[in-house]
Amino acid sequence: MDVPPPDRVSVDVKMQRLNIEWSDGHVSVFPLDALRQACPCAECQGEDVERITKPGFFHIFRQKNRWQDLTVEQAGSVGLRITWDDGHSGGVYRWDRLRSLQPADDDS
Numbered sequence: 001m002d003v004p005p006p007d008r009v010s011v012d013v014k015m016q017r018l019n020i021e022w023s024d025g026h027v028s029v030f031p032l033d034a035l036r037q038a039c040p041c042a043e044c045q046g047e048d049v050e051r052i053t054k055p056g057f058f059h060i061f062r063q064k065n066r067w068q069d070l071t072v073e074q075a076g077s078v079g080l081r082i083t084w085d086d087g088h089s090g091g092v093y094r095w096d097r098l099r100s101l102q103p104a105d106d107d108s
Contacts, residue, residue, distance in 0.1 A: 003095050003096045003099045004022050004023040004024040004026075005022070005023050005095070006020050006021065006022055006023070006095065007021045007022065007023050008020070008021040009021075009072065009074075009080065011032075011070065011072050013067065013068060013070075015055075016031060016032045016033065016055075016066065016067060017029050017030060017031060017032065017055060018030045018032060018035060018072065018082075020098060022099070022104075024104070026104035028054075028098060028099070028101075028102040029054045029055060029102075030052055030055075030098075030101070030102065031052070031055045032065075032067045032070070033064055033065050033067070034049070034052045035052070035082070035093070036065070036067070036082075036084055036088075037049060038052060038093075038101060039088065039090070039091045040091040040092065040093060040094070040097060041088075041090035041091035042090075043090060044088075044090070044091065046091070049101065050101075051101060051102065052101045052102055053102070054102065065085075067084060067085050068085060069085050070082060070083060070084050070085060071083040071089075075092040075093075078092060078094050078095065079092050079093045079094040079095045079097070079098065080092070080093045080098070081093070
């Protein structure tokens, strides 16, 4: 699958979401807790996570953790590196992986 590049990446700590606006108009909205569980590093083995649904309004109250102090930075041209409150930063969330976790309807 050819993955369009992201136009914008933003983190909303208050709502506990990472937002990606893709160049084809698709918008991915990831609950931070679900992204942490999908960490792609060898230690976490988050590859078992196949899909992350967009959060509903009350999702924030059901999250196991509240992430307050995280850093999101681009990892070259391949994706994002997230440093979480718990100090973990071992995985690179590749653009193709992020898109497959929450594809546009016509990606499937």
